[in-house]
Amino acid sequence: MLTGETDRVGTATFHLLRLLATAIIAGVYLALAVGLSPTMTGLAVLCAAGLGWLLRGRLRTSRETGRETAQAMRNLYGVMADHLGGMREARIYGAEQHHVADFERLIRQNRQTVLRAVENMAAVRHWFELGAVVTLSAILYVSIEVLALPTAQVLLLIFLFARLMPRFSEMIQSYHHFVHLMPAFLSVVEMERRCRAAAEPTPHAPGNIEFRREVRLERVSFGYDTDPVIREFDMRLRFGEIVALVGPSGAGKSTVADLIMGLVRPDEGRVLVDGVPLGPETARAWRARIGYVGQDPFLFHDTVRANLLFARPSATEAELFRALELAAAREFVSRLPHGLDTVVGERGMALSGGQRQRLALARAFLRDPSLLILDEATSFLDAENERRILESLERLRGRMTVLIISHRRSTIRGADVVYELCAAA
Ligand code: ADP
Secondary structure, three states: OOOOHHHHHHHHHHHHHHHHHHHHHHHHHHHHHHHHOHHHHHHHHHHHHHHHHHOHHHHHHHHHHHHHHHHHHHHHHHHHHHHHHOHHHHHHOOOHHHHHHHHHHHHHHHHHHHHHHHHHHHHHHHHHHHHHHHHHHHHHHHHHHHOOOOHHHHHHHHHHHHHHHHHHHHHHHHHHHHHHHHHHHHHHHHHHHHHHHHOOOOOOOOOOOOOOOEEEEEEEEEOOOOOOOEEEEEEEEEOOOEEEEEOOOOOOHHHHHHHHHOOOOOOEEEEEEOOEEOOOOOHHHHHOOEEEEOOOOOOOOOEHHHHHHOOOOOOOHHHHHHHHHHOOOHHHHHHOOOHHHOEOOHHHOOOOHHHHHHHHHHHHHHOOOOEEEEEOOOOOOOHHHHHHHHHHHHHHEOOEEEEEEOOOHHHHOOOOEEEEOOOOO
């Protein structure tokens, strides 16, 4: 929608403005024509209105093809994104032909819709031009044979109407184009509405939040749709402790992390930081104190240095190396062809999963957070590197709270408290 539909909204705006501009010019011609002969002007307007009425079926087609084009474009972009994102899987499962067939089907559909739309617009222009000739002939006939207007006046009228009819034609065409592009506009407006409804409310007065004692989840329930994923869950993270959260896949561990970070809000219950409830006013300030590393962390298509500085732009070289050391990443980074200035590739693809995780960890350490959340963050690491990272966490004990989400026993061995989530019944 962002790439395709917004372009079409731009074109729709152009046609709307052209419609207005043409209407103003037509208005001037009409005023002059009324001055010369109100009867003849009335006849011309009647003919133009009649033509518009006759072509109303075409307007319906414009609306339909507009809707179909919007849908077809969305499907096409969807299939393209799927194909590019899942190219590896497509090759492994031999599904390339399936993607190609999907793409061809959508292209064919799209071509038919576009052809129908173009044919419809051409027909509108063609019928209107034919109608304009008939109208001009009728005006000529009535002026000379019926009203017996003086030749000079007839010539002036013909001149005015000959200029006026193409303006009417332009207006009708612009209107058709506008109607055709309207679905794109409506989709963008609808998307904007949904984004706004889902957006985090902007606080009137952003509040500060301190974490010196504990983060508490009090009888928290949360569900994405109707069924709750988390039910009346209590949890306590004391400052300086290492807390583990375990449970089978799908039990809601990542959802608990999102609740703690204030990315989603509980349906019932509260999240308290040192007794202050987490809400729109405090969520931003709170997240500034959190370091988070997920299972497959996101790296920008930039250098290792830029990816680290993203967490804290003012960090010095020494601080960068210390963070890399804590994340057991210093060695491999110094072995990269350009060290800290090596470009990691799109989404960090030039690195292995384990290397990406360690860089993301270094990024989180650099932030010097009060709460560090590691959501299966060492899943791609070998035992030796995982051990080194756990030792780093051990050294940081007391300086920050660490929440480790993992299913590996080895990862949670050093935890002070272990919470276990059960799978939903
Ligand atoms: P875990 O981290 O323990 O594997 P998650 O917290 O990721 O579990 O997911 C818990 C449940 O919530 C799963 O059943 C999952 O399908 C569902 N879920 C997670 N994220 C979303 C989402 N954005 N929209 C809808 N359902 C979701």
